[in-house]
Amino acid sequence: xxxxxxxxxxxxxxxxxxxxxxxxxxxxxxxxxxxxxxxxxxxxxxxxxxxxxxxxxxxxxxxxxxxxxxxxxxxxxxxxxxxxxxxxxxxxxxxxxxxxxxxxxxxxxxxxxxxxxxxxxxxxxxxxxxxxxxxxxxxxxxxxxxxxxxxxxxxxxxxxxxxxxxxxxxxxxxxxxxxxxxxxxxxxxxxxx
Numbered sequence: 001x002x003x004x005x006x007x008x009x010x011x012x013x014x015x016x017x018x019x020x021x022x023x024x025x026x027x028x029x030x031x032x033x034x035x036x037x038x039x040x041x042x043x044x045x046x047x048x049x050x051x052x053x054x055x056x057x058x059x060x061x062x063x064x065x066x067x068x069x070x071x072x073x074x075x076x077x078x079x080x081x082x083x084x085x086x087x088x089x090x091x092x093x094x095x096x097x098x099x100x101x102x103x104x105x106x107x108x109x110x111x112x113x114x115x116x117x118x119x120x121x122x123x124x125x126x127x128x129x130x131x132x133x134x135x136x137x138x139x140x141x142x143x144x145x146x147x148x149x150x151x152x153x154x155x156x157x158x159x160x161x162x163x164x165x166x167x168x169x170x171x172x173x174x175x176x177x178x179x180x181x182x183x184x185x186x187x188x189x190x191x192x193x
Contacts, residue, residue: 048125051128055128055130058136058138059125059138059140062138062173063123063138063140065173065181065182065184066140066182067120069093069182069184070118072089073089074114074115074117074118076089076104077104077107077113077115078113078114078115079113080104080108080111080112080113080114081108082101082104082105086101086104090104092181092183093181093182093183094184094185095172095174095183095184095185096185099186110153111153111154112151112152112158113152114149115149115150115152116146116148116149117148117149118144118146118149119145119148120143120145121142121144121145121166121193122193123140123141123142123143124140124141124142125139125140125141126139126141126170127139132174134174135174135176135179136175137172137174139170139171139172140170141168141169141170141190142168142171142187143166143167143168143193144166144167144168145166146163146166146167147163147166149163162189165192166192166193167190167191167193168189168190168191168192169187169188169189169190170187170190171185171187171188172185172186
């Protein structure tokens with residue numbers, strides 16, 4: 001049971017309110033995380049054909065915000081301690097912070113840490129909905145290589161066969177009314193990539 005919880009917690013970067021498609025846009029070709037357009041008028045943004053300027057801007061901002069979120073969350077998972085700073089981070093930057101906090105507490109209580117780098121091979125927008133009732137919403141699809149991830153319990157490495165092959169993860173980012181930052185939802189694991 002602990003192993004199944006561990007696998008779930010490993011993929012739970014935060015919790016998603018709704019990760020299904022909301023808009024019907026064509027899927028652009030792959031965009032590597034290194035070329036995620038920071039300027040929607042850049043040549044890389046031509047890979048986002050079919051999206052408006054505002055949607056491309058939202059996509060680029062959400063992708064950058066998720067990179068920053070994931071980097072900070074990786075540090076929290078590597079420490080696996082329920083600190084005030086971790087709680088404050090989840091409260092501000094996740095869609096459903098109590099579930100993210102509970103997952104961190106499960107890691108801490110079971111003396112499990114998750115460390116090591118991940119590599120984003122590509123990022124694609126699944127949907128961009130700037131008129132969603134809950135606030136502007138961007139759903140990203142990312143091919144993530146986790147082969148260098150290490151999961152330990154009481155300092156002993158635990159085998160993680162699901163990390164051997166890169167997988168597509170789908171994550172929702174959302175801006176709530178009155179907020180200028182993006183909140184991340186759970187990264188849902190999909191097929192290999």
